[in-house]
Amino acid sequence: MSLRDTINNDVKEAMKAKDTKKRDALRLLTSAFKQIEVDERKDLSDEDVIKIIQTQIKRRNDAASQYKDAGRDDLMQTELDEIAYYEVYLPKQLTxxxxxxxxxxxxxxxxxxxxxxxxxxxxxxxxxxxxxxxxxxxxxxxxxxxx
CATH class of the missing domain: 1.10.10.410 (Arc Repressor Mutant, subunit A)
Known part of the structure; x- marks a missing residue:
């Protein structure tokens, strides 16, 4: 099973479990996949999916730091939660x-x-x-x- 299929299955599981935060975060990720597929007219490999996830994590980190600077801890926490959902799909990080x-x-x-x-x-x-x-x-x- 490809990484993309795993993520799609996790969206379904989140829907069944009524976990709206996880469902919404993973839907944002799948929409990023679809956007790249449409723009570049190609099927995504697992390496492409990992690159997209890393890009999304970087964006969330940037947004979280901006929210922190603005004193919006609620929005910062939302971004950090999404990062936690995404990091599950990345390969083990090197020490x-x-x-x-x-x-x-x-x-x-x-x-x-x-x-x-x-x-x-x-x-x-x-x-x-x-x-x-x-x-x-x-x-x-x-x-x-x-x-």
Whole structure:
């Protein structure tokens, strides 16, 4: 069963359980899938679905921080709840130690020696660690390792 099918089944389960928050959050996610399918005229693979979920999580994080700055804790909590529903579908995230060791091997592979080589490392790391680590986290570690 594909990731998309799993999400669609979870929408149905949320409807049966009358869990409106989860149902609505997952419906927003499925509408994002449909939007991409229509715009790009393609069927989504599991990798595409993961990228869309990551994008949606990033948007929710940005919105939550803006709501927090505006003093709207109720809306911030809604965004954080949606993030929690979405993170279930992502692959297991790397721990700090795992991320650091993976990045060290990537740095060796591309032959990076200075901060000037960050672009090469980031390109390789983004492909290799897609879905398992956030781009901002990868960037932070690469800067520290190349410094």
């Amino acid at each position: 700090d130690e795992e991320l650091e060791s993976e990045l060290k091997s990537i740095i060796e592979k591309v032959g990076a020696t200075s901060p000037k080589d960050m672009g090469k490392v980031m390109g390789a790391a983004s492909k290799e660690l897609a879905g398992r680590a956030d781009g901002k986290r990868i960037s932070t570690y690469v800067k520290a390792l190349l410094a």
